[in-house]
Amino acid sequence: MGMIIWISVIFILYAASSWLYRRCGERALLHPMILPIVIISVFLIYFVMAADPLLVGFEHDTRALSYLLGPAAMLLSVPLYENRAAIRAEPTAVLAGLVGGSLVSVVVALSVIKFVGFSPEIYASFATRAITTPFALVVSDSIGGLPSLAAAVVIFTGLLTAIFGPAFLRLLKVDDPVAGGLAMGVNGHGVATAETLKISAVMAAASSFAMALNGFLTAIILPLVF
Amino acid sequence: MINKAHTAMSVIIVVALYWLLQTVMQKLGITFPPPVAAMALLFISFMLLARVPSFIDRAANILLKFLPLFFIPPAILALRHLDIIIEHGLWFLTAILLSSIAGMAATVWLYKLFSKREQG
Numbered sequence: 546m547g548m549i550i551w552i553s554v555i556f557i558l559y560a561a562s563s564w565l566y567r568r569c570g571e572r573a574l575l576h577p578m579i580l581p582i583v584i585i586s587v588f589l590i591y592f593v594m595a596a597d598p599l600l601v602g603f604e605h606d607t608r609a610l611s612y613l614l615g616p617a618a619m620l621l622s623v624p625l626y627e628n629r630a631a632i633r634a635e636p637t638a639v640l641a642g643l644v645g646g647s648l649v650s651v652v653v654a655l656s657v658i659k660f661v662g663f664s665p666e667i668y669a670s671f672a673t674r675a676i677t678t679p680f681a682l683v684v685s686d687s688i689g690g691l692p693s694l695a696a697a698v699v700i701f702t703g704l705l706t707a708i709f710g711p712a713f714l715r716l717l718k719v720d721d722p723v724a725g726g727l728a729m730g731v732n733g734h735g736v737a738t739a740e741t742l743k744i745s746a747v748m749a750a751a752s753s754f755a756m757a758l759n760g761f762l763t764a765i766i767l768p769l770v771f
Numbered sequence: 772m773i774n775k776a777h778t779a780m781s782v783i784i785v786v787a788l789y790w791l792l793q794t795v796m797q798k799l800g801i802t803f804p805p806p807v808a809a810m811a812l813l814f815i816s817f818m819l820l821a822r823v824p825s826f827i828d829r830a831a832n833i834l835l836k837f838l839p840l841f842f843i844p845p846a847i848l849a850l851r852h853l854d855i856i857i858e859h860g861l862w863f864l865t866a867i868l869l870s871s872i873a874g875m876a877a878t879v880w881l882y883k884l885f886s887k888r889e890q891g
Contacts (some may be wrong), residue, residue, distance in 0.1 A: 624835075646874050665858055701847075727879075735838060739838040742835060
């Protein structure tokens with residue numbers, strides 16, 4: 546029963562939020578993920594303070610929806626396959642951008658965390674900031690991080706990239722969809738890749754490729770480093 | 772109506788395939804993230820077939836359209852660490868913002884640098 550209620554609530558809020566987003570000319574700050582997250586979080590904070598099991602119930606009841614992240618991430622291979630020519634055109638540039646961008650983003654994030662002197666669990670949770678949620682959940686657990694914090698770091702990074710990324714790319718005068726897609730995918734993973742699907746198929750393919758290869762390499766390298 | 776049934780069936784088949792792969796990986800004790808393995812295997816299959824099977828294309832159209840929706844529950848579960856977020860939220864935001872700006876700028880800069888070299 547709880548599952549039907551929570552999933553219906555999320556669907557209804559997401560549908561309302563998507564309608565509002567389109568109605569207001571797709572303004573970045575009205576990204577359809579924001580409204581459901583804020584409303585449900587406020588509701589849960591109000592009750593969680595009094596009853597912690599509600600959060601456990603929420604996780605259990607929304608498991609089916611979260612599970613679809615895996616199959617959906619797997620299906621990003623479709624735009625990747627359909628636009629593989631654009632990525633294969635300049636392989637060295639693609640690899641340099643991907644590996645360099647990923648390293649820089651992780652090193653900067655970990656430097657801030659190290660500078661403040663956070664616990665090893667928080668440090669490990671930020672180490673997975675450059676890979677998408679379903680990958681981060683598995684990897685952060687294996688390196689001693691807090692999976693739900695790692696997932697939150699990844700999702701909020703993705704959300705910020707989805708909201709401000711396209712404007713930042715315009716500021717950098719990036720008109721190449723492969724360069725833009727790589728930057729969005731390396732930094733903003735699945736959430737930002739979902740945003741690129743609205744912009745162009747080539748950008749989405751580059752973003753999917755960046756997300757997949759970055760996840761692939763990070764999943765291999767991080768457990769060896771930690 | 773038939774189209775909707777086809778789409779629903781395609782999604783069910785894709786989810787079942789993913790679950791099968793995940794189960795096999797678990798049984799074999801492979802700790803590698805299943806979504807990465809699934810994505811790589813599917814891409815290799817498309818290369819071998821030289822096309823995307825229609826049922827996978829149909830499932831991709833619907834699941835990718837709703838991709839942001841699936842991120843909502845794990846984002847909300849960050850509330851588990853509400854105390855840490857309240858205490859250190861500003862530092863977390865600083866780390867995320869600085870690393871995002873630096874990461875995106877580095878990606879674009881390196882891509883452009885090597886792209887010019889490749890083009891001679």
